Amino acid sequence: MLPLACIFFFFAICLLMIEFVKLQRRRKELPPGPTPLPFIGCLWQLNFFQLNREILAKLAKSYGDVYTLWFGPSPVIILHGFQAVKEGLTTHPEDVSGRPVPPFFRALANNKGILLSTGNTWKHQRRFSLMTLKSLGLGKRSLEYQIQEEARHLVVTFRETKGKPTSPSFALTLAVSNVICAVVFGHRFSTKDETIHQLLEAMDPIFKIGGSAAQFMYDVFPWMMQHLPGLHKKALTARDFVCSFIEREVAKHRDAGVPDEPKDFIDFYLAQMEKTKGYPKPAYDERNMIQSIFDLFLGGTETSSTNLCWALLYMVVYPDIQAKVQKEIDTVMAPGQMICYEDRKKLPYTNAVIHEAQRFSNIIAVGLPRLCVKDTVIRQYHLKRGSVIFPNMASALHDPNEWDTPLLFNPQHFLDKDGHFICPEAFIPFSLGHRVCLGENLAKTEMFLFFANLLQSFTFHLAEGTKDINLEPVLGGTLQPHYFEICAIPR
Ligand code: HEM
Known part of the structure; x- marks a missing residue:
C-alpha cells in the first residue's frame, strides 16, 4: 500500500x-x-x-x-x-472589442445578445439595439417625458412614507426599471404589481455571482458545477425566470401583430426578423431578441438605481452638501416646477454632486x-x-494622478474655480471604446432627473437612533451599499 x-x-x-x-x-x-x-x-x-x-x-x-x-x-x-x-x-x-465567453458566461447567455456576446453576433445586436433605442426616443425629449413621469411617481411613493424610516432601494429600482420596461415592453409596472417584485428579486443572484468563487469554480470545472447547488444555480434559475417573462411578452406582441408604427423594442425586433427572414445567415432571431432584451433590462435596472441609492446615502451622511443642492434648486427653479435635463446647465452644483456620487461609489x-x-x-x-x-x-x-482628493466625497472634482460644471476626462464609469455602455445617456438623464426632483421635494435624514452608517460596499457584480433606512421629510 x-x-x-x-x-x-x-x-x-x-x-x-x-x-x-x-x-x-x-x-x-x-x-x-x-x-x-x-x-x-x-x-x-x-x-x-x-x-x-x-x-x-x-x-x-x-x-x-x-x-x-x-x-x-x-x-x-x-x-x-x-x-x-x-x-x-x-x-x-477594434482589437479589444471582444468579450471572453468562459463556461459561466456561455451558460448565462450562450453568446447571444449584447452584453456577454462577441464577434458578429455582438456587432449586429449592438448596432440594431442602439438604432432602435434612438428611434424610441433615446436622447430626445419624448423619452425624457417618460423619465419625468417616473420621477413624479417616485415623489408620490416617498410622500406616502410620511417621513417614516424606509429603505429607498425598491422605489428607486422600480422607477429606473420602469423606464426601460416602457421602452422594451411598451408598459410600466405599478408598485403593487407582484410580477415586477419577482423580476427585480431575480436580478439579485445574477448580480451577486459577478466575480464570485462560484463563477470561478464554474469556469474551471463546468462539468462538476453543473451538478452542484450554489449561487451559480440560483443565478441560472433567475435567468430562466426573467427570460420566460420576456418570452410571454414577445408572444403577446406577436398575437397583437406588429403595428405599422412600431411602438417598443419588441415591435422593432419582430419587424426586423420578418425583414431578414430569408437571409442565408439571419442575425436576428428569437434567442438573440430575448437575450438582448434581458441585457437591456439587466443593464438598465440595477446600475442606475444603485448609484441613486449611494447618492441618497451620501446626502444623509453629508447634510451640508444636501442643503447646498437644495439651495441651488430653490434659487433657480420655481416652487414645484418639474426639473428637466436641460436644467442641469443652471444647476452645476447639483450636477456635480450626482457625478461625484457615481465616481465615489464606483x-x-x-x-x-x-x-x-x-x-x-x-x-x-x-x-x-x-x-x-x-x-x-x-x-x-480613484486615480490619485487625476483627482485632487480621490478617496473623499468631494463635488469640487466636477466644478471649476468659478463654480461651472466640468467633467474630467478620467470620469469613465461607463467605460470607453467600442463596447462603451449602451445606456450611458439614458442612465445620466435618469440619475440627474430622479436625484434633482427628489431633493427638490424632500430633505433626507437618517432614521432616529441610527448611529453607524457603513459606507463600505457589499462586494458582488456591482458594489451595493449595506441595507439602510432613511426618512424623506417633505419640504
Ligand atoms: C449608472 C448606470 C450604468 C453604468 C455605471 C453602466 C456601466 C457599464 C459598463 C462599465 C459597461 C461595460 C462596458 C465594457 O465592456 O467596457 C456597460 C455595458 C452595457 N450597459 Fe451599462 N451602465 C449603466 C447603465 C445602463 C443602462 C441604463 C443600460 C440600458 C439601456 C445599460 C446597458 C448596457 C449594455 C447593453 C451593455 C453592453 C454593451 C456591450 O457589451 O457592447 N447600461 N455598462
Whole structure:
C-alpha cells in the first residue's frame, strides 16, 4: 500500500513541477506580474477572489500599470490607472472589442445578445439595439417625458412614507426599471404589481455571482458545477425566470401583430426578423431578441438605481452638501416646477454632486473583461489574439494622478474655480471604446432627473437612533451599499 501512495505522491509532485515550468515559460510572453502557481494561479495573492482596490493598487506599484494576474490557469492583463485604461481601450479599439465567453458566461447567455456576446453576433445586436433605442426616443425629449413621469411617481411613493424610516432601494429600482420596461415592453409596472417584485428579486443572484468563487469554480470545472447547488444555480434559475417573462411578452406582441408604427423594442425586433427572414445567415432571431432584451433590462435596472441609492446615502451622511443642492434648486427653479435635463446647465452644483456620487461609489468596481479579437499592442506589450483584458475602472475613478482628493466625497472634482460644471476626462464609469455602455445617456438623464426632483421635494435624514452608517460596499457584480433606512421629510 505504502509504495503505491509513494508512487502517486511522486507523480503528483512531478505533475506540479511540469505545470510550474510551463507556466513560467508562458509568463515570459506576457506583461510582468506575481508568480502564478499551478492550477490556482495568483488567487492566493488576491486573498482568493478579493479583487479589491487596495490589492490591485499594490500590485500595480510593484509591476507597473499593465500587469498580468493568473486566475487559476488563465492569464488576465490588468490595466491600472486612467492612462493605462484609456490607452488600452482606445488606441486600437477594434482589437479589444471582444468579450471572453468562459463556461459561466456561455451558460448565462450562450453568446447571444449584447452584453456577454462577441464577434458578429455582438456587432449586429449592438448596432440594431442602439438604432432602435434612438428611434424610441433615446436622447430626445419624448423619452425624457417618460423619465419625468417616473420621477413624479417616485415623489408620490416617498410622500406616502410620511417621513417614516424606509429603505429607498425598491422605489428607486422600480422607477429606473420602469423606464426601460416602457421602452422594451411598451408598459410600466405599478408598485403593487407582484410580477415586477419577482423580476427585480431575480436580478439579485445574477448580480451577486459577478466575480464570485462560484463563477470561478464554474469556469474551471463546468462539468462538476453543473451538478452542484450554489449561487451559480440560483443565478441560472433567475435567468430562466426573467427570460420566460420576456418570452410571454414577445408572444403577446406577436398575437397583437406588429403595428405599422412600431411602438417598443419588441415591435422593432419582430419587424426586423420578418425583414431578414430569408437571409442565408439571419442575425436576428428569437434567442438573440430575448437575450438582448434581458441585457437591456439587466443593464438598465440595477446600475442606475444603485448609484441613486449611494447618492441618497451620501446626502444623509453629508447634510451640508444636501442643503447646498437644495439651495441651488430653490434659487433657480420655481416652487414645484418639474426639473428637466436641460436644467442641469443652471444647476452645476447639483450636477456635480450626482457625478461625484457615481465616481465615489464606483459601482462597477473593476469593470467587465474584454477579449483581444486580433493580435494587438498595449504600451510596449504585444498581446496575442484571445488575450483577456481587465480595464480596472475603479483605478481610473480613484486615480490619485487625476483627482485632487480621490478617496473623499468631494463635488469640487466636477466644478471649476468659478463654480461651472466640468467633467474630467478620467470620469469613465461607463467605460470607453467600442463596447462603451449602451445606456450611458439614458442612465445620466435618469440619475440627474430622479436625484434633482427628489431633493427638490424632500430633505433626507437618517432614521432616529441610527448611529453607524457603513459606507463600505457589499462586494458582488456591482458594489451595493449595506441595507439602510432613511426618512424623506417633505419640504
Ligand atoms: C449608472 C448606470 C450604468 C453604468 C455605471 C453602466 C456601466 C457599464 C459598463 C462599465 C459597461 C461595460 C462596458 C465594457 O465592456 O467596457 C456597460 C455595458 C452595457 N450597459 Fe451599462 N451602465 C449603466 C447603465 C445602463 C443602462 C441604463 C443600460 C440600458 C439601456 C445599460 C446597458 C448596457 C449594455 C447593453 C451593455 C453592453 C454593451 C456591450 O457589451 O457592447 N447600461 N455598462
